[in-house]
Amino acid sequence: MTESPGILMTLVAFALVLGPLVFLHELGHYVAGRAFGVKADAFSIGFGREIAGFTDRRGTRWKFGWLPLGGYVRFSGDMNPAGQPDAEWLAMPADERARTFQSKPVWQRAIIVAAGPVTNFLIAIVIFAGLATLYGVNKTPSVVGVVAPQSPAAEAGLRPGDRITAMGGRPMTTFTDLAEYTTLRPGETVSLWVQRGGGDLKRKVTLSTLVERDRFGNEYRRGQLGIGPGTPVYKRVNIVQAPVEGVRMVGSTLRSMIDGLGQIITGRRPVDELGGPIRIAGLAGQQLAMGPVELVFFIALISINLGFINLLPVPMLDGGHLFFYAVEAVRRRPVGPQVMEWAFRGGLAVLLALFVFVTFNDLGAFGLWHGIAGLIG
Structure with a gap:
């Protein structure tokens, strides 16, 4: 319900x-x-x-x-x-x-x-x-902690302990980087650059598509690699570091927006994902219901x-x-x-x-x- x-x-x-x-x-x-x-x-x-x-x-x-x-x-x-x-x-x-x-x-x-x-x-x-x-920043490194069976990661031969250094030519430092990149690319085939031991590997992987529905009935299509992190690492930042982190997060959000818009223009994502004032109002009400x-x-x-x-x-x-x-x-x-x-x-x-x-x-x-x-x- x-x-x-x-x-x-x-x-x-x-x-x-x-x-x-x-x-x-x-x-x-x-x-x-x-x-x-x-x-x-x-x-x-x-x-x-x-x-x-x-x-x-x-x-x-x-x-x-x-x-x-x-x-x-x-x-x-x-x-x-x-x-x-x-x-x-x-x-x-x-x-x-x-x-x-x-x-x-x-x-x-x-x-x-x-x-x-x-x-x-x-x-x-x-x-x-x-x-x-106030809450810190997720700095969990882009190291594979677990690999889901029969997932794209398993098919690509990834193992716990592998460090993913890049996806699609884009550098990956944290697990958040991995999540932001894969979420926007359901069903797409991307290249992985992986450090294992002292060597470097390159793999091609087709991301799976996960369809989720939140408590308000909104449906989302997400790309999924099929890996989990190791021990989560959260770091609180001081007032001097905070603006730098704010700029980084705005830049990351802008990059995701440009990626999403490019996918809609090229037909890789449906145009019905574009929303206007009515959808913004609905989402605003849902966010307020979830908390300040x-x-x-x-x-x-x-x-x-x-x-x-x-x-x-x-x-x-x-x-x-x-x-x-x-x-x-x-x-x-x-x-x-x-x-x-x-x-x-x-x-x-x-x-x-x-x-x-x-x-x-x-x-x-x-x-x-x-x-x-x-x-x-």
């Missing part, structure tokens, strides 16, 4: 996860803009009609929109989605124009735009660093996701702006307004199509389509 955290807990958890992350992402843009003397006209959490807000002494309107699925900071003079100077911008008084986003050199604009995703990564680093300090530590860890993962997605070179996202700033820096002049306009229209169409697609996936994950099919049948 599967458990459900309930609609109220799901909504509360979703607000606890997305609200602060969106606020801090936009705050990163805002702080960087302030540092370079750019005035912010509006800072919004959520989209659509304002339901509450206030105006500070600098003239920035801080507000909440009725649709809590994101947010934005609008800098002075930012009168079109592409952030391009136009006739209205040129008509502004010189002192006001000097405080607009468009008046700043390209390197300052790039820093302001990049500050949002960077803030997301910093949030995750702080969370991971805190967890590493699990929810905080989930917040770190979502923060990394937000940072990564926003850096994709798609117009309308931060990465799209950064791409055009890079082109501007190379060409020594901005991309033409018409090119920018069509690029941002195309980017908006891509994002809308992706939103519809992941929402369709989310509803399917919650069983809506099976329910409708059952009613029709």
Whole structure:
């Protein structure tokens, strides 16, 4: 029997996860803009009609929109989605124009735009660093402790005491490295580099597929080699080491995300694994039901996701702006307004199509389509 955290807990958890992350992402843009003397006209959490807000002494309107699925900071003079100077911008008084986003050199604009995703990564680093300090880090070496009978490892001739130094050309230091690599590759054939005694061995192995279902009914496909560790080794880190460990964990998570996305693009993983706001809300409720530590860890993962997605070179996202700033820096002049306009229209169409697609996936994950099919049948 599967458990459900309930609609109220799901909504509360979703607000606890997305609200602060969106606020801090936009705050990163805002702080960087302030540092370079750019005035912010509006800072919004959520989209659509304002339901509450206030105006500070600098003239920035801080507000909440009725649709809590994101947010934005609008800098002075930012009168079109592409952030391009136009006739209205040129008509502004010189002192006001000097405080607009468009008046700043390209390197300052790039820093302001990049500050949002960077803030997301910093949030995750702080969370991971805190967890590493409080609970320690799994440093169990990548040495085989046990080999499951009739497993891929057994078929490859692995033995207890073997040290796996690399998989698929990627160095392996800890058992966590092995788990992260194999989990994402069910059914794939990979190369193993193994140290045994004083010699080195190379083996080819096809990972098995383990299908698991958690207490909430979520089903996961995991790759499995069929080995277990020796004696687990956990090390607590001090405050000086913690940020380094946080950076390492963020880098490892990003690498796993890129691996997963690459597998979906190449067809090695099903596209229905892509999720959107509805699935995030459901998972947030489940993590809250499991406990505060699990929810905080989930917040770190979502923060990394937000940072990564926003850096994709798609117009309308931060990465799209950064791409055009890079082109501007190379060409020594901005991309033409018409090119920018069509690029941002195309980017908006891509994002809308992706939103519809992941929402369709989310509803399917919650069983809506099976329910409708059952009613029709």
